[in-house]
Amino acid sequence: MTEAFQLKQTPQGLGLSWRDHPEMTPLVIDFLSGKQAFRGQQANRKDEAIARACLLTKATSEQPFTILDATAGLARDAWVLVQLGARVTLNERQPMVHELLVDALQRLYNEHPDYQERLELAPTQSLQAFADDSFDVVYLDPMYPKGERKQKAAVKKDMQMFQQLVGSDLDADELLAPALRIARKRVVVKRPQHADFLAQQKPSHQVISKKHRFDIYVTQGTTI
Numbered sequence: 001m002t003e004a005f006q007l008k009q010t011p012q013g014l015g016l017s018w019r020d021h022p023e024m025t026p027l028v029i030d031f032l033s034g035k036q037a038f039r040g041q042q043a044n045r046k047d048e049a050i051a052r053a054c055l056l057t058k059a060t061s062e063q064p065f066t067i068l069d070a071t072a073g074l075a076r077d078a079w080v081l082v083q084l085g086a087r088v089t090l091n092e093r094q095p096m097v098h099e100l101l102v103d104a105l106q107r108l109y110n111e112h113p114d115y116q117e118r119l120e121l122a123p124t125q126s127l128q129a130f131a132d133d134s135f136d137v138v139y140l141d142p143m144y145p146k147g148e149r150k151q152k153a154a155v156k157k158d159m160q161m162f163q164q165l166v167g168s169d170l171d172a173d174e175l176l177a178p179a180l181r182i183a184r185k186r187v188v189v190k191r192p193q194h195a196d197f198l199a200q201q202k203p204s205h206q207v208i209s210k211k212h213r214f215d216i217y218v219t220q221g222t223t224i
Helices: 034-042 049-053 076-083 095-111 113-117 157-166 172-182
Strands: 005-010 013-018 066-069 087-090 119-121 135-140 183-192 205-208 212-218
Touching: 005 095, 005 157, 013 095, 013 157, 034 076, 049 076, 049 183, 049 205, 049 212, 066 076, 076 087, 076 119, 076 135, 095 113, 095 119, 095 157, 113 119, 135 172, 172 183, 172 212
Parallel strands: 066 087, 066 135, 087 119, 135 183
Antiparallel strands: 005 013, 183 212, 205 212
16 A cells, blocks of 8 residues: 555655645645644643543643653644643654654754654654653554444545555554553543444543543553
8 A cells, every 4th residue: 555655855844645646735744834733722731632631631841741642643632732731752653654753843843942852753663662651641543444433524635645544553452552561650542432442441431522532541550
């Protein structure tokens, strides 16, 4: 499937283009402008379900929570988490998406060097490489296998391209065990409302939003 895509430089930054659909605008990750930047600007701890799920309502500027976004993708949720005060490390297994993130972060650092302390990309692409208890929270948002959720009539073009490239995370269930090892406080799994629990493992509790839910797995020895 990756043969159908290529990376190329655009005026906005490194972009992903779909060979079969040359009419589509290349997909560029941009933290500085556009919808992703606007989404981050609008984020606030009071209204964001993801903030409650990831304990950010309890974090302080003196002691920000550290979060590993273990399935970073286009880093849209990660950018919201950063704007809400977290220090986020991205982990992305798909090589082309990894390169898009490298380019996007470099452009961000060039404009705002302070983000180097708040948002970074892990050099590894395997959860097995992370040490035990190395992050307060591990966040998982795996792709859903085809047929697991209803397909919307009109998928946004950038997400359509991304989904075609990445495909389904058929090993999504295998992410939970290493995530539980890495997280000091909890693992947060973003799921559609009707989806099964990851690895068929019932969460400690949940935070529900309008479009999806966050399944929360409190790690051993913690109570929050």
